[in-house]
Amino acid sequence: MKGIKLLALAAFSAAFLSFTPENKKLIVIDAGHGGNDMGAHRNGIYEKDIVLSIGKEIQKFNATQSKYEVILTRDSDTDLPLSERTIFINQLHPELVISLHINSSADRHSTQEGPEIYTQNTENSKKLAERISRKFNVQKIEDRNLHILRESKVPAVIMELGFVNNPKDETYMSSEAGQKEIARKLTEVFKEY
Template sequence: MKGIKLIALSAFSTAFLSFTPVNKKYIVIDAGHGGNDMGAVYQGISEKDITLHIAHEIEKINTTQDKYEVILTRGSDDDIILADRTAKINDLKPEMVISLHVNSNPKEETPDKGTEIFVQNSDSSRKLAEKISKKFNVRKIEERNLHMLRESQSPTVLVELGFVNNTEDRRYMTSEKGQQEIAKKFIEVIKEY
């Protein structure tokens, strides 16, 4: 009887482990700002809300769960300090980190529009930025000494999705259609990575 139990347990363990995703990889989406940190604000529209909505949309439409699991650094309107975000990232050791942000400038309404991408001093970060630039109207790709880029040990890019004080960018980033399209572009990048 004892031998039968061991064989049954062994068969169950083998079957269970065969369904466990052993080589699943993580993609971290960092929705910039949160809580009391509003980020850029224009006419009551805040960066922290735009980035969170788009992060949730990326998580929702990710169809690569068998290969890549999308992890958010914040799933709600929480104020999570940068050191905690990068500590979580470094514990996960993800394939890539995409930190979402929204740009602004001092002008009330600006003609400046489009995406800007900031990168680490690494080939893998630049490669990721180049892939993203093929999907968006990118104004520039530039190396920056920002906490998220400096402290993350994985390929990381910080993407300024558009200008909150540009009418066209603002309408697009806050519309359901625009947020879905932006999320789909990032999913395409993940699938091609």
């Protein structure tokens, strides 16, 4: 089954690249989790759904941007293992990768809130994190040895958009207005890249 998925990803990558205008650069948005892997969740709100919705909004906002083409690692509620995500990313040779996630604190009384960014231990990944940080009130930026960061051969960051168990963050991230604002801000980062 894994071999079939990898073959399908390779065929999609080849077909996609053959139709992408040569002057457009690729940006990959990785909508974390999916399928049976719900990610962080609370009150019927699931990380996998929120990050996918934001990824699709990024594509819509970017549609008028002539410099970049935004590709999602998943465009439906499917479970795509991390190894397959990074194979897909590396076959595309994008300019950058932003993996979208939502945090959750183990302490239900925690007051933690706001976005956090995890980077590769590379200068370009850290520069990308700084650009994102200027658009958002980022609480923390730090290096992490996580699969998407370690295995992506291009500048990559993981952006935790907020804490699902913080009522303010939860309301913002799950609202249509909040998702559109997050997507718009990330699209503005591309324009500056």
